[in-house]
Amino acid sequence: MLIVAGFFLASCAATKTEQGGDSDATSASASSSSGGEIKAGTQEDLIVNVGDRVFFEFDSSELTVDAQATLDAQAAWLMQYPDTNITVEGHADERGTREYNLALGDKRAFSVYSYLAQAGIDTNRMEYVSWGKERPEVIGSDETAYSQNRRGVTLVSN
């Protein structure tokens, strides 16, 4: 399979760009979507109507029952929009070393990726990447933050 660099549009405040930014600009290029209708087949549609992410237990890359249900819905959604490509991001909480968490994030991303592949999504439509503990969703040094940060996020990349 091929893993290609993917640009994606962050179309909702809940989703952040993971492009790193330049040295001064640290603001995400998320465009606001307040009001108006949700366009079908977009990241916003995925977030609102399907769920863009799954969560993992501490130091685990196994998909929970809840996670599998979310991914079944994602697979159905991806079937419905066959022109949609995605990047799956794997993330870890901060309570591990940088390197171990990169490995863990990759296993998490791959768990999501391969579940979707087994559900019938063409792997040519999918990429995956680990961000280890580098891009927390929630800032904070407590379990509330950690449980939100141990995640696999599906991002529409076109």
Place this chain on the structure above:
Amino acid sequence: MIKKILIILFFSLNANAALEVTIAQGKVEPTPIAITQIFGADSDTARYGNTLRQIISNNLKNSGLFYTVNEDLYIQSENLVEKVPRFEDWKLIKAQFLLSADVSKIDKGIRLRMRLYDVFNTKEIEKLQLTIPDENLIRRVGHTVSDIVYERITGETGYFDTRIVYVSEIGPLDQRVKRLAIMDQDGHLDSHQFLTDGKNLVLTPRFAPNKQLITYMEYKNNLPRVYIYNLKTGEREIVGDFPGMTFAPRFSPDSQSVIMSFSDPNNAANSEIYLMDLNTRSRSRLTNDSGIDTSPSFSPDGEKIVFNSDRGGSPQLFIMDKSGNNIKRISKGRGVYGNPVWSPRGDLIAFTKLTQGNFHIGVMDVNGNNERVIVRDFALESPAWSPNGRYLIFHRQKRSNLDGTGGEVTIHFIDITGYNERVIPTPRDGSDPAWSPLL
């Protein structure tokens, strides 16, 4: 990109080793040394002298093995490069050693002359002269003289003429901008340089033991891969260009290979340890297990590799032959281990351990015996050895809060006895420090 090579016209009269201070485990009583004014005949050379004196004095003090005798107590105030000191004057103020030096302009640049005296034994123990082409190398002269003093008095190899590469951090914790940066081991701002522009996330830089190269990980086009940064040319080159994530790189002791982790998509993206020969670009797989294998670090003789693996359940430390055979677990305590780094002396392995809600940085024998904790806090990571194996640098991060505050991360220095911890200053936050070999 980097400073010119220090040109040294070097002569030393004393070839015999003067081991005056015995360094043992445990807290060491710092040795008192007096450093005279470093004399210069004009305003330029006087300025160089002040800078040099400050560098040398800071270095020796920061080692924890010396303290400088208060200048106000000095009885003799002359230049003692050509003149024999009145040793009784220095004994009186309890200076055990005495350093004097002067700087002058010569045809081809700048010359420093220095003398080191053993006050108690009333003799000269070092005499040397250094010449540099221009003032850009003044800081390196200061570090070189510091190394010579340290070596003459302690009998150990110095570590002052070295640099630290690290990751400079700025911005919100969920959108951190990270850049490779390099500085002298003392963190002096004049020596500080950024190597990357922050456009791409960069992590875990490490020096080659005997080349001007750094291996690190970079997210170029959002593809996390292992790269090499050439300090001479500023060029970056991908070396882990595999169809999956490569990370956790370190050089082999001969700088001819890089050992790293590779998460192969054809192996369920499970991280295994690979060795990449930099000349042939051939790679060989060293581990094969369903658990995560990462953070490899060579023994200084290149025969063994210590690494981090969760093959037994929780992450622990293991040792294997360089071929990947004879894998043995060495971590024996409870807790989650990581970041193993083999000491350049070969005798110890530094590591991190998470237990009871705190990270610990410790050292253990290479067979896992005699584990001892050096420092403990909420978040500690990335231990790296000084080239003489006596000190560690690492980073320490504060707790962060839901409102985005906190999370400050700083680079620290500590003696492996657990004494003499201090912050190495950086212009922004700093993480993932690594130490160069002696330049």
